[in-house]
Amino acid sequence: MKTQIDIVTGLLGSGKTHLINRLAAFGAAVSGTVVLQCEQGLTDLQISESVIHTGRKRDETTCQAVKRIIRDSSPKRILIEHSGMEPITSLIEQLQTKELRGCCKIRRIFFLASCKTLPDEYKCFPELFNEQIKQSDVVVLTGTDSCNRQEIHTARAVLSTCNTQAEFYDAQSEKDFRNLLLQHGKPVEKQKRSDSSFWILLFGGLIFCYLIFEALRSFSPSAIQIPDLQTFNTVFLSILFEAFPFILVGVFVSSLIQILIPARVIERALTRNIFLGFTVALFGGLVFPVCDCATVPVAARLMRKGAPTAVAVTFLLAAPLVNPIVIISTLYAFPGYPVVALCRIATGLLVALLAGISFLWGISKDPSRILSGFDAADCDCEACSGAESAKSFWPKTAAVLRHTANEFFEVGIFLIIGAMISAILQVYLPKPVWTNLGGNPLIAVLAMMGAAFILSICSTSDAFIARTFANSIPIASVMAFMVLGPMLDFKNLMLLSGNFKKRFVARLVATICVISFLVLIIMPHLFFR
């Protein structure tokens, strides 16, 4: 039976010892718990006598201490109080080496933070915090009774940005704390099967079914004909494969910008004077091709650096549309008819400008009323932090490629799901729906706007999905899909909520919808008669 290791980490004063006291007491019925203190906390350890308390010997690393404890007393569980100032990744790696893997297993990593001080602490040591929070399974916020709602919200934003999968608990709430202990306090008697084994089983089952299917097909090919499914398959895959090259280019360029080009250049241009600001905002996307996924953090960062809200909003909406890759993909999707691309850009720029201008009024000067108080604008993935130190060509190239791969996996999911939904609509939706849709221009525009919102496809490839709509819906109405898609969709909305306050997001969404609807029922008809 392997020794279970729980690591409790966090800065001084975050409440680690308090948690350990409770954890040790909870599991005290099971003897054989050892508490390893690597940091002398502000609170004293209060544990029962059956629990052994020890610290690191002189010049001993945490890992060596663990080895020693296991060798000496073979405990069932070791609770490590880890110093928040020491990196945790190397400890985890050391505990997972072949040597130690056989005798111990890391079960839970708890990260504690004091609500009031977390945002400032994070600003001082972002990499440290990033690393520790990312590795944690459970995140606990302490001291919330002395904080107001805003501070709690900010602290939670910090934590969830670093790690979206960890479980979150508020230590002040007794109910929460009890849940925490119930879930994670008791050492498990048996080694539980991990969750991912369910998925692996499912995966294996699918492979098995596929093999059976292939075997059947080789016996009697004509028996397994499902025309609708084949049509769906062909349509779905064709949309997907066509979009892949464009998404790859989009993600690659976005990674290049992220890693190689400092945003200072844009920032300076945007803050000088308002007319220049609007011009740069409208056409800056030409020179800095960012995917619509990337514009939200960039716009937030610009506002933080002092760009006027109106200008930042215009940039947010215009950049994805003047992205050269988006333009090229539109030209590819509607071959021989470049006016489609032209209309898309012109309409989009108009909407962006009008929406931005509307933000010249009624906006508070205080940025903290607009931005959620956390600087989420810097990409903190490993590729970026590694790339800063890389100076020469190959490491930087490798970092760009790694970042491209990571971004591809993040946005690719939306593309696959979007293509699937589009294919389902094409193949299985009854004909009369599309016929009627094509008839009334107002309804068609609204339907296309709705589709654009639901199908959160990257702007570099949504022209191809639009093309499939254009078979039955007039191009003037399909333009709504192509103009609104890059500006606002489900995925964007999630990003916006993470970077801006809810009131601002609500106003932004309403402004975009109203202005784009008005522009879209008029402007495309100037291009297509």
Place this chain on the structure above:
Amino acid sequence: MKTPAFCRINLSVLFEIVILLSYAGLFIWMLLSGRIQSFLHPRMFPLMFFAAAAFALMAFSLLNGLKKTQRRFALLPFVIFAVPIFMACALPAGAVSSSSLSFSGNKLIGLSSRAQKKTASQPETVSTVSSSSAVSLKLNQALVTITSPLGSKVQQILTDNTIEMDGSNIVLWVNELNGNPQKYVGKKIRYTGYVFKSGQGFSGDEFLPGRDMMWCCAADIQVIGVLCRYPKAPSLKENAWVQVSGTLGTTTYQGQTVPVILNSTVVPSAKAKEQYVYPTY
């Protein structure tokens, strides 16, 4: 204490590498075997090579990450990424069956080209259906003027009298015929297509011998052809391949004058060599 050479492999990174390499391999296989033709327009093929190369490069750049420590592993995203690969391998890429597409009612472009031409004498009475297909047809018209000089061929046909349409010129010819139906009355025409009639509102003795036209991918396929009048049309099986020959005339369909094949002979034929026809190359 030394870290041993063998470290735990990071599952997330492993799956990412496998997925990326699988996509690269899938694209290369589809390109080399020709299966890609069922999905995409030929001008996209170089882009697929680029995508395969990019996937492979990205996979190699991730190799170092295999040694990283890992605490959590979520399998579901990788299952989603694996689904298209399985579907590409498992299900045969059938020709898109037009009857199963919801859009097939509006996919007919062979007939309503006249809708957007406004003559002084005719007020514009464009029905809702034809206006939508007319607008999408506008794209085709613009294309034809840009890319296609049928020019010399037309002269030749007008002298020789028979229009032979095949995969390489059917798009150009159909657009030409739709644009000037009167000009070709009395000329002979011959081509191969599959029977397409259900849901189009043709009269009982009419059908369309059609070919599938692809713009850029299988999702945007439209049926192209010339209306054919044939007394035994009701007995023709949908999607059956036939060779049609006859004399051109004109008729009315949905309020417009369109070319039609009269005195037609319809014989069963082998499937056309090319699965799709393309308006651009």
